[in-house]
Amino acid sequence: MELFRKVIGQPAAFAVTPHRAPHKPLKTFTFMDLTTILIYLAPLAVVLFLYFRRRQLRNEQHALALQESRAAGLGEPVSLHPVFDPLRCIGSGSCVKACPEGALGLVEGKAHLVNPSVCIGHGACMASCPFEAIKLVFGTEKRGIDIPLVKPNFETNIPGLFIAGELGGMGLVRKAAEQGRQAMNAIKDKIKGERDAELDVLIVGAGPAGIAAGLGAIQHKLRYRIVEQEDSLGGTVYHYPRNKVIMTAPVQLPIVGKVRMSEISKEALLEFWNGIVGKTDLKISFRERMESIESSGRxxxxxxxxxxxxxxxxxxxxxRRGTPRKLDVPGEELPKVVYRLIDPEQYRGQKVLVIGGGDSALEAALAIAAEPDTTVALSYRGDAFGRVKPKNRQRLDEAQKTGRITVLLKSNVVRIEPGEVLLEAASGEIALPNDIVIISAGGVLPIDLLKTVGIQFETKHGTE
Structure with missing residues (x-):
């Protein structure tokens, strides 16, 4: 114990003295350090400024486009079109980039249909949205659109008469093709090998649904024929501008099998379909328009x-674009007469007459007039361009003043000849030297014809 007390009593021998580092003053933040930080941050600040400035300008342009469309009375879409969920939309702009018609824009950070009159409802916007903020609908609260009633097998209320694709409410390329394939399967089961007609099935339209249906008819060994009012296959896709068409999932085609496409241009898609037609010898009659359908026994x-x-x-x-409205004048059947502008460049160096008084006519004339060595005239039966966007009217006035476009108001086409067009105007008859005639007088929708046949419809007011 005595020894223990001696040990305990000697704290100095066992105590641990804490180590204290020598005092170092804090580093002083110098001017050179600040300069170094600014050198690194300055490029980032410039990039951010340019990004947000560009975004602001783009929002202002899109807001102006939306305002002009409403002011011109063009705020109601005429066909299948997108609607946007503002809670899901983050304003990424992917849908704006995917739309080949330029119908969409960002306004206050959210996607909007800023140019409804050019939207054709092909669905590239919906497919491109990573947050599922877009759905495709027919009609609006103000303007209803008639959609035919079809059964799950795509048969209408008239036995033996089927509808697939855009007319039935599906503008997406992939889904339209799938509907065409399924409809042909149903037709095969419907006719059950009966051969009491010239054809087992007549397919009207050579778009995605019609092509897939034709391939299905070959697969099922059916007697078929495809008739197409245009001079090329592709349906609505044929009228897309030169731009990208988005396809986010594989397309299953009869005979061909699964076609994997993620992003493909219009030209490449048409080339692919033309290749299929060549390999399968798909029977298509072009420039043949359906005029009537009548029930005939079975x-x-x-x-x-x-x-x-x-x-x-x-x-x-x-x-649903309908049959182009025609002038019904002599010479309209000439090859130089077309009803839609696809590519202004193809008319370079030619004398072009555009007929019509809407935005599509003005925009076609302006686009062609921008090509070198073109001579462009715009004919309209009215005395003024009424329901057109103010920007288009302003651009037309400028083109008219500079002599790039000749505007012929209160004029009507009398006759179309290979080298000229005869017009009746207020000043008398005009003989206009001409290479190409583009008629932009709208279209005649097939709804009335189908109602005459007896097909039942339902009116959509902004619903799928």
Whole structure:
């Protein structure tokens, strides 16, 4: 114990003295340090400023486009179109970039349909949205659109008459093709090998649904024919501007199998379909317009601009753009007469007459006039351009003043000849030297024809 007390009593021998580092003064923040930080931050600040400035300017342009559309009375979409969920939309702009018509824009950080009159409802915007903020609908609260009633197998209320694709409410390329394939499967089951007509099935339209249906007819060994009012296949896609078409999932085609496409241009897609037609010898009659359908016993009599067909079943795979409205004047059947502008560059160096008084006519004339060595005239039967966007009217006034476009108001086409067009104007008859005529007088929707046949419709007011 004594020893223990001695040990305990000697704290100095066992105590641990804490180590204290020598005092170092804090580093002083110098001017050179600040300069170094600014050198690194300055490029980032410039990039951020340019980004947000560009975004602001783009928002202002889109807001102005929306305002102009409403002011011109063009705020109501005429076909399948997107609506946006503002809670899901983060304003990434992916849908704006995906739209080949330039119908969409960002306003106050959210996506909007700023140019409804040019929207054709192909669905590239919906497919491109990573947050599922877009859905495609027909009609609005103010303007209803008629959609045919079809069964799950795509048969209408008239037995043997089927509808697939855009007319039935599906503008997406992939889904339209799938509907065409499924509809042909249903037709095969419907006719059950009966051969009491010239054709087992007549397919009207050579778009995605019509092509897929035609391939299905070959696969099922059916007697078929495809009639197409245009001079090329592709349906609505054929009228896309030169831009990208988004396809986010594989397309399953009869005979061909699964086609994997993630992003493909219009030209490449049409080339692909033309390749399929060549390999499969798909039977398509171009420039043949359907004029009437009549029930005939256990089938149908279909009259077209090229003749008459007897078919056990009919598949309507047509779009909602309708048949182009014609002038019904001599010479309109000439190859130089077209009804839509696809590519202004193809008319470079030519004498072009554009007919119409809407935005599509003005925009076509302006686009062609921008090509070198072109001579452009714009004919309209009215005395003024009414329901057009102010910007288009302003651009037309400038083009007219500079002599790039000749505007012929209160004029009507009398006759179209290979080298000229004769017009009746207030000042008398005009003989206009001409290479190309573009008629932008709108379209005649097939709704009335189908209602005459007896197909039942329902009116959509902004619903899927």
């Amino acid at each position: 089938g149908f009599k279909v009259k077209t601009s090229g003749g008459e067909y007897s078919a056990r079943a009919v598949l309507l795979a047509i779009g």
